[in-house]
Each structure stands twice: as C-alpha cells, then as structure tokens.
Amino acid sequence: IAKEVAKLLEMKAQLGGDEGKHKFVLKTPKGTRDYSPKQMAIRERVFDAIITCFKRHGAEVIDTPVFELKETLTGKYGEDSKLIYDLKDQGGELLSLRYDLTVPFARYLAMNKITNIKRYHIAKVYRRDNPAMTRGRYREFYQCDFDIAGQFDPMIPDAECLKIVHEILSDLQLGDFLIKVNDRRILDGMFAVCGVPDSKFRTICSSVDKLDKMPWEEVRSEMVGEKGLSPEAADRIGDYVQLHGEHCGVEPLASFCQARQGGPAAEGCKNDHVGEPVSVGSVAGGGRYDGLVGMFDPKGRKVPCVGVSIGIERIFSILEQRVEASEEKIRTTETQVLVASAQKKLLEERLKLVAELWDAGIKAEVLYKKNPKLLNQLQYCEETGIPLVAIVGEQELKDGVIKLRVVATREEVNIRRESLVEEIRMRTSR
C-alpha cells in the first residue's frame, strides 16, 4: 500500500501544475551549467591567451550557426552519431546541433569554394554524452579550433599546429604537459620492419592499442595466440613498444584518436597532438582531415586540412581550482571609481558627475539609492575591489573640487573637477 501511495503521490506531483502548485525544477539541462561572473572572469583569461596565440599566428576568424542541416552531419561521426542533438521536427528543415567545429568548417569551405584559409573558431558544441562534470566533461562545451586549409608543402602547417598547442599550454602555465605525435604510416612502417604481414596490420594495430590497459605480455600472447603472428615478429614489436624517450617511443595509437575532440573519426589520424597535464587527461587534440571537404563538394574536390582543437573545460577546471586554493581575489568588474556622497540630497549631483566620467571613458558606478550612507558606499568598494571613490559634497561643489579617496590607503585629496578624469586615469593606469 505504501508503495502505491508513493506512486500516486508522484503522479500527483507530476500533475501538480494544474492545481497552481506545479513543482517546477529550477535547474539547467543535464550536462550544462551557467557561468557566474567569477567563472566568466577565469574563462575570459583562458580565451584571451588562446585568441592572442591564434592571432599571433595570423589566423582569421569565422562563425557558423549553432545548428546545421541534419544531413550535413550525417555520416561524419560514425558510431558517435548517436550523441548528436537533433531538433524537433516543427515543420521545415531537419536540424541538429553542431557536434564539433570541424564539420561546419568543411561545409563552409565547400559552400564558399574556399581552397585556402587559416582560421580560428571558438564556440560551443553539443554531445549527448554521459556527462562527468566534476572532471570537466559536459554536454555543452567550448572548442577552440585552429585550422589550416589548403594545398601546401608537407608538414609545414602540421608543425605550426603543434607549435600553437605548445604556446597555449605554456602561456596558461598549467604545469608540465606532454604532446604526443603519431602518424599511422610510422606504425605501418614499423610493422613492416618487424615482419608483420600487410593483411595483419589492422588487427595487430588494435592489439598495440590495448597497451594502455594491459601489460605487454598479455598483448604479445594475444598477437601470437589469437591473431597468429609469428613470435619473432611479436618480439620485434615488443622492442619498439617498450622504448621510451626522445624520438623513439611507440605508444598506443587509437587512444590518441579517441582523445581528439572533433575531426571525423573515419579520417584516420595522420597527425595527432594530445597535451596531457598530469592527472588531467587530454586538453587538446587534432590531426589531418584531407577528405572531409571533398565529402561536401558537389564535384568531390578535395581541400587538404590540418587543425588542432583546444578543449577549455578541463583547463578551466584546473584554473578554477587553483584560484579557489590560492584565495586570490578575482575582480568581476573593472570599475575604476565609485561616485559617492556623504550628505543627503546629492543624487542629481552624483548622477551628473558619473555621466561626466562615463562620457570621458572612465569606468564608474553609482549606488542606486537616493541617499546612500557613506559607509555603505565605501563597503561596496571594498567588496567589489573598486580602487577609488569620488566623493561629492556641498562645500566641494561650491569650491569646484571633488574629494578623491583611495580605498586601500584611505588617503583623501581634493581634486579640481576639471582635472578629475586625468587624475583617475593616472591613478588606475597600471
């Protein structure tokens, strides 16, 4: 009976709306979040570092719609297509939210017949994945993509992509990171040297990929036992995969591809860059996708492309935790001066002064009270980090001066009204 009552109560709760006490769930959709002003301040620091780098490398910027025709995305993501958000068919075109920025970029190139561009694009993408938000995995998340499209001499654009990842991860001071580069042709060459028959490349490759989960001995016995590789060939592979260090390590490959954010999975990964700050997982990925634009072009014309994608969510988590730990006080506004008064009936004078300051380009605020207490106005400055207070007073108005107070030192000086803008600029220009 208790169970039935619970069930009925639940049903009632669901129907509650009709009775005017609808139980409304106050939340953001699963896997998404709001950014508070403090979080936005950190996010803007990260974007600033990334955009500065992209611009330093001469990239243009484009933007595309948040949704695409459903068929634009069809056939580009293999298995992962099930994670695409579709829009409801409300009449008209069938639409889906973008899953990455790479496919829209390729669509843009084909549509505008662009054969040559270096561009960046920073925008949100959408995946109906199982979110793990504490580890920085969301259903709505930012990608910061830098791509070079065009027919160029080999490896020069690819190298620039690696340089960009290095510059950004260094700039952000996230600590040590590792950039992994792979090329399936290196692996194929190694297999050939080790005496793996061509027909076994794929299956032996998938065994090598298991090295991040299994010890070498188990992988070896799978190669020899299940997959029929000669023990000699397996041992030669063993020599390679157990090497570590500069220019010679071989490590599981497919896993890097999985770490790629964006880029068509079917493309194969000639180049793949994965930065791995300690215990954080990958924060960037990339590679070539030489066939993608051709999939959109009516005549199948190819535009070779290479690019890299920085995922800011994990980077953001690291920086947020660091700010939390350091108790660094992050300002969420840039206000230079609060226009205040110590006496009553000066609202109009405060508004007149703050408008003067705004018109001169000074970042200024005023409390929205007719007669605020001076203490409250000073407290507001302390809380929000405003460094200066311009205090309007009757005597000062008569004398043509404004009292300028430095919040940190409590120093107060009278400044002639016509010099106030200059004085504020001077005192806040550091």
Place this chain on the structure above:
Amino acid sequence: IAKEVAKLLEMKAQLGGDEGKHKFVLKTPKGTRDYSPKQMAIRERVFDAIITCFKRHGAEVIDTPVFELKETLTGKYGEDSKLIYDLKDQGGELLSLRYDLTVPFARYLAMNKITNIKRYHIAKVYRRDNPAMTRGRYREFYQCDFDIAGQFDPMIPDAECLKIVHEILSDLQLGDFLIKVNDRRILDGMFAVCGVPDSKFRTICSSVDKLDKMPWEEVRSEMVGEKGLSPEAADRIGDYVQLHGEHCGVEPLASFCQARQGGPAAEGCKNDHVGEPVSVGSVAGGGRYDGLVGMFDPKGRKVPCVGVSIGIERIFSILEQRVEASEEKIRTTETQVLVASAQKKLLEERLKLVAELWDAGIKAEVLYKKNPKLLNQLQYCEETGIPLVAIVGEQELKDGVIKLRVVATREEVNIRRESLVEEIRMRTSR
C-alpha cells in the same frame, strides 16, 4: 505523363543517396548565416563598442546554456511561444533553445537566490520566425543584454539603461536616432485627465496604438463611433497625441512593446526604449520585468529588474553596407610581419625566425612553401595588409642581420637580429 515522370524523377532525386549520387544541399539552415572573416571583423568592432560600454557601467558578465528545460520557457512568451525551437525528445529531459536572454537570466537569479546584480550577457537566441535576412531579421541572432536586478530607489537603474543605449548608439556613429520612453501609467493618467472612463482604458489604448498606421481623424471616429467615447474626451486625447517635441509627445505605445526584443510580453512595459535610426527600425528595446524572477522562485519572492537589449543584426547590416560603400579595406588578421626569403633552401631558417618572433609576442606569418618566390611573398603582404617583411638571406644570416622591408614604401633596412623584435614593435605601434 510528363507530370508523372517529373514526379518520379523528383522521388528518385530524393532517394538518390542510395545510389551514391545523393543530391546534397550545401547551405546553412533557413534564417541563419555564416560570418566570414570580413564580417567577423565588423562584428567584433560592434561587440567591442557594446562591451566597452557595459564594462564602463560596472557590469559583471554571465553565461547560460543555449538550451533550457522546456518548462523554463513555458508560459513566458504568450503567443510567441510557437516560435520556440524545441529539441527532439531523444530520451531524458525536454529541452528548448533559448528565445531571449531575459528568461534564462531570471531563472539564473532564482536558482542562485541572487537578489542584486548588474550584469551583461551577449549571446545568440533562437526564434522560428519568418526570416527577412536582407533587413537583418534572422532565426539565429545576437542579443546584447544589460540588466539591473535588485530593490533600488525608483528610476535610477532605469535611467542608466537609457544612458547606455544613448552611449552605444552614439559610439557606433550610426547617425541620428530616437529613443522613445513610455510608461503605461502616463497614458493611464492622460486618459483620466481627458475623461476616459476606467473601463475604457484598454480599448482606447489600442485605438491610440493605431496612430502609426492611421490618421488621427480615423482613430478619433473609431473611438467615438465604435467604442462609445464622448467626443469631448476624444478631442482632449487628440490634443495630446498631436503634440510633438520635448517632454510632451504621445505616440503609439503598444508598437514599442512589440519592438522590444525579449522581456515577457505579459509584464506590460513600464519603461521602453527604442532607438530608431532613420529607415532602419528599432535596434534596441527594454523595460522593467518585476514579476519574472518570482515566477521561478519556489516561494514567489520577487526581484525587481530592468534592462535593455541591443540587437546587433540591424546595426551590423548598416555598418556592413557602409564598409561596402566606402571601399574601406578591412584587415581580417593582425599580422605585423611576414618572414620571407629570396633564396631557396631557407625553410628551416624562416621557421626558426618566425618561432623567435612568436615567442617574443610578435604577430608573424610564414608561407607554407618550401621555396616560395619572393614576389609571391610580397604579394601575400599586399593582399592581406601585412605592413612588414623580414627577409632571411644567406649573406644576412652570416652577418647576423635580417632585412626588414616596409611593404608600403618598399624601403629596406638591415637590422641586427637581436634588435629585430624591438624594431618591429616600434614600427607597428600606432
């Protein structure tokens, strides 16, 4: 028969995918567009002016997800709810794309129990409206919202919203604009003074609203004939509505509310600001929405709000046309210097130098060719507006110098390599 053949051919075309010659439509969804690098350059100018203004007024910034729980939007937009984009039910929560930034803001305030904030939010919103893209009306478009939430003394935050619209429209140098302010209570007061009975306020108001489409005489006869107003009262209204000029004009009111971008229609519009550049239509709107947060709060606690929303699409259209007309050459990158070479086999030296420049924070590019012709390199600078070329040559490398060429004047000087960064900074700092 021809008709039947045509029908079958059409069906075949639709099924075409199976035969490997699927007729793919290469386009963005209806009512949306890509932004090219040139358009982005203009867009960033507009955003820069708007954000600078919002920050000058001490606003914080927040961000919310592009979609909300469907029920968050339910009941907030009246008739216009049919324009909301719903996501397909793929299991899990029912979601809709945000229709404006006001409702998500109110949800954010209620969810986080914030009673006091001044924030801006710049993001795309979505409406399944009939697009008129040539006139700057899209289904995906930006809103730039500035709102002040909190219990304050009357009209002070409202006045700041007006000041902000004035500052932004002035900064953008769009030409003359008109800001209209209304308050239903003023109209109600005017009706009372004119002798309109309380019970007729609504219906007489809707007659006044027709003044933007009909001459006064017709409106008057509707009031008296259809709506039974006394001729004396109608004439007194006529005196008011035919006034123009400072502080005394009365104009159609409901139409301003319609021009509002965002804000719940049911709120009524105590304040409403509409800027109207000549022949462009409204580019901003706003008003109070004192009841909205309470609709989300479980205990119905109200947070009074006032805000303004700048619609950049029309502004963007104006500026884009102006740039087109002026033949102003807009740069889409900020590159300061191209690292070039006149001789072959200097790829590595070019890459070494460009990396030095990047690491010193110089915006630099290099062509992705092993042995590019000097002419092509100089042409690239002309096309993209790069002002300087750093030319690597064998003799210069031996001498420890780099040849710096000014693209505009063709002047060339040898600069010691260790002074190059400083020289480039000096020559491009204006």
